[in-house]
Amino acid sequence: MKKLSKLSIALVAASLLTASAGAADHGHSTAAHVMQKSPKGAKAYIVNLRDGKTYKGKVKVIFGLSGMGISPAGITASGQPIPDTGHHHLLVDVDKLPPLNQPLPADKPDTFKHFGKGQTETTLELAPGKHTLQLILADYGHVPHDPPVMSKKITITVE
Ligand SMILES: [Cu+2]
16 A cells, blocks of 8 residues: 555656646647557456356446556656556447557547546446446557557446
8 A cells, every 4th residue: 555655646746747748748649659568468357257247237347457557647757658557448338449559539438438547447337238348558648558458358248
């Protein structure tokens, strides 16, 4: 816990330091966005749900990440991406992945859920029936890493 709060303080400090520089390159045209390399073996995974299982009512989803760290969206260090970090995205009922060298869609909140504050879990209220879930990590500008760090897509049934 001590470690975590230190990290939060560092993140806040970093965001304050780069508030002006960050504002300039946040939400800009993405043409020049360079995909961040992901470290070898980095993995995103859904911790608590199993492919093919049935869950009742609201579904809590816990996001797992190994080999990388969480950093909120928009945060850079003096304008530079913080290496090996990103924030989670949960794709709900997304059949086909969008181009992964661009920011993940921000205008489809029911299917492309951004966790830009660095959250590591959420609770979904899904209609009864089958649903697919997949996690994908993306960098400060919502662009996935190279190679992409994403979980296996699972199908669950909600009743
Ligand atoms: Cu995002």
